[in-house]
Amino acid sequence: MGKDGKLAPLKAWIGRAWSFFWSPSSRVSLGALLIAGAIGGILFWGGFNWAMESTNTLAFCTSSHEMRDTVYQEYKQSIHYKNPMGVRAICSDCHVPHQWIYKIQRKIQASNELLHKALGTVGTPEKFEAHRLELATNVWNTMKATNSRECRNCHSDDAMDVHKQSEAAQKVMMPGLKAGLTCIDCHKGIAHRLPKMAEDDEEPKKE
Secondary structure (H helix, E strand, O other): OOHHHHHHHHHHHHHHHHHHHOOHHHHHHHHHHHHHHHHHHHHHHHHHHHHHHHOOOHHHHOOOHHHHOOHHHHHOOOOOOOOOOOOOOOHHHHHOOOOHHHHHHHHHHOHHHHHHHHHOOOOOHHHHHHHHHHHHHHHHHHHHHOOOOOHHHOOOOOOOOHHHOOHHHHHHHHHHHHOOOOHHHHOOOOOOOOOHHHHHHOOOOOO
8 A cells, every 4th residue: 555545544534624614514613612612711711810809808818717806906007007198008919919920829829828727727816926926927038039029019119209208217218228128128017016026126117
C-alpha cells in the first residue's frame, strides 16, 4: 500500500468532518453552542467576581465573632473608621490588594484562615490575645515586603503635602520619606491595638 493509500482513511475522515461542520444544520448547532458557551462564561465570571467581592465587605469581615469582638472594636476607635474627612477605609482596603492577580493570591491564602476558624485557634478573646503578636507580625511582614502596597491604595507620596501636616508629623515624615521607609515601618498600631511585646518595644506613631 502506497503513501496515498495509508492517508486515505485520514483524508476521508477530514472530508466528513469538513462536510459536517459546514452543513446548514451543523452551523446552527455550532453557533448555538458558541452562544451558550459565551453566556455560560459570562455568568460564571459574574458569579465568581460577585462572590469574591462579597468577601471584601465590612459585613463579611465582621461576621465572625473572632473579628467582631476584638479587632473590629479597636478599628471603630481609629481614624480609619471615623474622621473629619468622612472617608472610611474598611478591612479589605488595608488587607486585600486591589490588583486582580494579587487579590486572587490573597484569597487563596485566606483558606488557611478558614482552617484556623474551624480549629478554633483564636476562638476566644484569650486565645486571640495569645496569638496577637504572631498575627500582627505576619501582617507587618507582608506589608513590609509589598512596600505597604495596600496603604498606597489611598496614601500616595506624590499626592501627600507634608507641609500641611502638623509640625510634629513633618519632623518624622520628612526624614522617613527621604530614608525610603515604608508606611508600616512607622504606623504600626494605627488601626488595631499593638501586641503587648510590641508596646514594650516601640511607641506607635499615629500622626
